[in-house]
Amino acid sequence: MRWGMVINLAKCTRCHGCVAACRIEHFLPLHLTWPRLIAWETDAGKKLEVSTYPVRCNHCKDAPCVKVCPTGATQQREDGLVWIDQNKCAGCRYCVVACPYQNRTFLSKDKDPGYFPGYSLTGFEKKGKKLYPHQAGTTEKCNFCMERIDAGLANGLKPGIDREATPACVNTCQAGALTFGDLDDPESEVSKLIREKDGFQLHPEYGTDPSIYYIDGKLCGCVSNKAPLEATTGSHIQHLSTIEDRAKEIFGAGVGGK
Amino acid sequence: MQPTRQWMVTHKWMVEPMQQTEWIERRGVMVWLAEVFTSLGAGLYLVSLFLNSWWGALIGWLIICLLKLPLHIIYLGKPLRFWRLMPPFTNAWRTSWYPRGVFFTVLFTSFAFVQLVTTYLINNELVLGSALSSVVAADVVFKILAGITAVLTAMYGGFMMSYCKSVPFWNTGLVPIVFIITGIADGLALIMAVGMGTGGIDITAVESASRFLLVINAILIASLLLGASYQSSTAQLSVKELVVGRVAVAFWLGIVTLGIIIPLLVSIVSLFAEEASTNLLIFAIASHTLGAFALKYSILKVGIHRPIVPKVSAY
Amino acid sequence: MGERKVIKSTCKSCHGGCGVKVTVEDGTIVNIEGNPDSLTRGTMCAKGLSSIQHIDNPYRLKYPLKRVGERGEGKWKKISWDEALDTIEKKMKEAMEKYGPWSIAVSQGTGRGYNRYTHRFARSIGTANVITPGYVCHSPRLGLYGLVTGYGRLYCDYHGWGGEFPKTHIMWAKQLEISSADSEMCYWYINSLDYAKNLIIIDPRATAYTSRATLWLQPRPGSDCALALGMMNVIINEGIYDKEFVEKWTYGFDELKERVKPYTPEKVAEITWVPKEKIIEAARLWAIDTPGCIQVGSSLERQANCGHTLRAIICLMGLAGNIERPGSMISWVLPKTGLVEDFYLEIPLTDEMKKHIIGGEKFKLGAARTCNPDMIIKTIAQSGESPIKVWFSVGGQQIVHMANTKEVFAAMKKVDFIAHCDQFMGPMAEMSDIVLPAAHWLEIDDIYDMHPRFMIEAHNKAVEPIGEAKSDVWIFNELGKRVAPKYWFKDVEACLDYQLRKGGITWKEFSQRLVSGCWGKDQVYYKYKTDYWRKGGGFPSPTGKFEFASKALEALGYDPLPQFREPGESPYSTPDLHKEYPLVLTSGYRAPFYFLSQYRNIPWLRSFMEYPILQINPETAKKLGIEDGDWVWVESPRGRIRQKVRCFPGIDRRVVMATANCFYPEEPPQSFHGLFISNPNVLTDNGHQDPMYGSPDLTCLLCKVYKCSKEDLKENVFKTQEYGTPFTKVLPIPNE
């Protein structure tokens, strides 16, 4: 089992929803963002490209941050997930400097003036201090929503398939640009996407083997995946009529209709 | 080159090469100072061992104990957890140069302490008779141990940096070598100052050694820059920043002029003048030491990260 | 852990519609996420999610306030709801008696789910002088759909309920992926792209999807009508239109054929700057790869030829037969609860009310049921005494969003009494005599009306309103009870029950059910082939056909067929002006994390884009000596503003794009919260208007751009703002 993510560059709209979702999920202080967006725009060679690279910790298989961390606070689990034991981190920032993807942030007091200087915190923040304490003086990064994955697995759910066990950013993405799942399972959605759409990693030459893959291409799917329209339409309609049936079930018949 | 901003500005972040800030800006200046003191302290200690200067060794030891180590510790986000950086409390020494370095430094301070005591005893004839031979033996052993750990202490920072794939300019085996050579050169400069106070140091010999090292140093730095300009365009950018960019003043005035040319000129002048004037020497020592500050500052400051997006991996 | 509960509701941090799940612990919201059992499948954007920082934002208005200083002095006194409502009631009744109810103007901002209250309130007190941004946003589109097809609402069928998805998509002056919930949810659109063959984007600027679209047409702002006529020219000449539909179900094809003749691809390429080949290719894809839909953007409605532009585009839909087919443009069957608009349509406009509509004489389509906002401003500015005595404003920053800010500002100062209802202090509030605190959608019970009208959803209260804030429906109902008791209700629940009565459910039941809709197999396609509108088939238009040519328009004195007209200011219509102002300026550009002028005081959202941005081509910038990140002046004959430059290769060298709808909540009341600093409406002109709808040219004018000097940045208005460090300044909280 190795958790991974596939990000579809063609679909991302730069909406920042994933950033907000992560901030909510982990009660992040203002100056901390775990996932980030890179705006990439060029017309080099007269070919215009406007892209957004959503990035976050790559959970590298061969992770430099794990190697350099002097305290052992940064660790890798069996399932490939790289996390930081906030109680062990001494705040030396070696990992911050050494992460080739710059996905780590040192949380310092002086960088976090709070949302509304001079005024109290929002209720959400106050609660967050209890529910998800952040330690100033330590380093943080995306943890692939480890808490959700673990709680989900404990309840027999499947990360990437069941929402409760899937990262918050993946759930919220309106463009469907993010997919999560098990890279080791050849039948998982992520493995299929990587295979079929030529997934690539960022800076493979570093030899870090990131668990986040990117896919790209034209937007209109029926050309690229050549799926017969009837078939896809059918399944889509079924999905919607499930909602419809559900709605009827909950609402009673007759609410919808002419 | 843009400074890192944690504030989320989408189109500025890691699209272009971005300067590392953690180890040079704001509290990061402590890392810089600690690195300078590492080089000054370990270098002075090493040189003192060779020249048998007890005072030099003591001062070198004190620089490490009172300046380098405390600076490193208060730099930590959680200073009270400093012990976690050290074996046996961590296993990370297997993969990381940081705990290794901390370990070397701690070993160095202990070995050097013993050595300072034994040498003191011997020098001041405080032990006599049968005890003397074992103290002398211990002195030799600890001199070797302290010497080795001093070298490692001077070098480990370079290994830490050269391990960073994230910063192409640092990512070369030359960095630790530059660190140790400049460390020794710094030691030579300082030992002259010590010698001026305590006497008993052959300034001329030191000067010729230092002439030699300064030339080596100049060659090393030149090859570091040359190598970097072929390594990748991000490293090239680092070189550009050093030579003509925002760090150019520190480079040309600090590293080149104060750190190399002036000490070299003074030592050449003294070659002909038989004996250099004290003022000139003091000037050269101060100049060299400022150069040492400039060197570490510049190297840390031009630590530039390669952009993330592969399409710009021209960088 | 305290007591937790999960509330399901509907987000309206934009036009709204995403289903949400809110977790509340001891009265505090600790989590917001999408509701997976909704039509948006549990997805949400940054705006909706950031509501967490909105609801107990320290700058929220908490109590009714009464102005005690001059306008803009920022001096306020806390008053009770009774005093506030009594005062407004008194002012309104006085005005009604002395000058007639039409001396009262009721205004709102963009659709925020309270439109029906605004309109019902206005009608109930006897005025049709309702000021809305509709004339630059959606209304012309709906009106013209109505004119052409007889039915007022055409939407894109992204759902595949009829067994087919659109094969060709056109995004015309629209970034639906960002402006989600404006007509359609972006989730539906993006999902349907998986089944599409072509995506054609028509936009002077690259948007998120242009580099991966099938085709991107980059027209000169304001030239879209010519483009549509040119595409029709190709389709008709090549005979690739839907012959069956055109022959059987349309009216005026021959006239249209005649009309588009001069618009050859060559000529259109000259007018629009779009290469001829692309025009032809787009036309072919659209006509051949059917079904398809065109998502029309409001940038086209913010232009003084909007009526004809939209008509031309609608004709294009008809030519390809993309009407009422599965996967094409469609008018949805309503839910059983009926059309939300019925809530105000049931109070008829009297002839007397119509007669007093300001602008009604001039703009026969745009100002038939509500007034023309620009005419209101001009009338006030030009009369000695303002004909509008009481201005009741709910949401909406008219001072910011209307053309020619300086004139709007001067005119509003002449209005005797203004009451404004909002969640924060802003330019409109500073201009008012009484400010009422509005509740956030997480704090209210209300019915949400979805743009495509095939469903309505419930806003369920998750937390108590901050301070004494009240929901808009409560405010309207209370005021309504005082001024026009006949039309208003005992309480909010009664009002909501009334709106749901046709569905046979009460608010309490609906609140549980969350939604009432008509979708899936219940939807009806090809209505014109059935008896749905007309016995024996046909459209509900006067001819019973889809009308390429409109007799109704002709009768009103307008051209019955679409016709291109240059914008009021353009390189071709005003060549002399163009010499002095060499760049074409368009202003709009919805940012994904702002909703119009809203959310610059929400730290999470502000952190994504600190200052309004002017997009400019890097080559143009270089010529002007401007670098990325510089502050520049943008100047038109009306004035100048400052924005921050973003060098963007995706925009034509001759065009610049300014971020619209912006003021700075952190700037002091004296500057009306920085109203004049960056707001592009300081540059726009309200003189040149669309003859049918009265829409001004907000998205096509001329300007020049030059770098700000250091002194320019320190000027008066900027004094309190340290650059680069927002939120370090402590703003006074109103009445704390």
Ligand SMILES: Nc1nc2c(c(=O)[nH]1)N[C@H]1C(S)=C(S)[C@@H](COP(=O)(O)OP(=O)(O)OC[C@H]3O[C@@H](n4cnc5c(=O)[nH]c(N)nc54)[C@H](O)[C@@H]3O)O[C@H]1N2
């Ligand atoms: N996140 C977010 N969503 C919103 C809003 C918001 O502020 N923020 N506002 C809401 C409102 S009130 C509205 S009306 C809608 C508007 O939503 P959209 O219609 O999508 O509005 P814009 O983004 O202003 O403009 C769309 C595109 O039109 C292009 N354009 C400008 N001038 C021209 C022109 O002359 N011709 C052509 N072909 N294209 C042109 C612009 O470059 C832009 O990319 O969005 C709604 N949704």
Ligand SMILES: Nc1nc2c(c(=O)[nH]1)N[C@H]1C(S)=C(S)[C@@H](COP(=O)(O)OP(=O)(O)OC[C@H]3O[C@@H](n4cnc5c(=O)[nH]c(N)nc54)[C@H](O)[C@@H]3O)O[C@H]1N2
């Ligand atoms: N130059 C230029 N001008 C434009 C446009 C453009 O693209 N370019 N776009 C035009 C368009 S399409 C539109 S729709 C208008 C938009 O203009 P408006 O709809 O007027 O939008 P805002 O100006 O953002 O005003 C919104 C106000 O409503 C308040 N508000 C938000 N939610 C609520 C609520 O639930 N209750 C109450 N009582 N108040 C609330 C907010 O705090 C804010 O002060 O601007 C138009 N003007």
Ligand code: SF4
């Ligand atoms: S939520 Fe999805 S579309 Fe939005 S920025 Fe993130 S990845 Fe892109």
Ligand code: SF4
């Ligand atoms: S992306 Fe950086 S922080 Fe994440 S695992 Fe890789 S090296 Fe570590």
Ligand code: SF4
């Ligand atoms: S900052 Fe913390 S996590 Fe990073 S290397 Fe140092 S101790 Fe490890």
Ligand code: SF4
């Ligand atoms: S996976 Fe979870 S922790 Fe990582 S960015 Fe997404 S929401 Fe944040």
Ligand code: SF4
């Ligand atoms: S798109 Fe609109 S309704 Fe949906 S979450 Fe965003 S703000 Fe809310």
Ligand SMILES: [Mo]
């Ligand atoms: Mo709008």
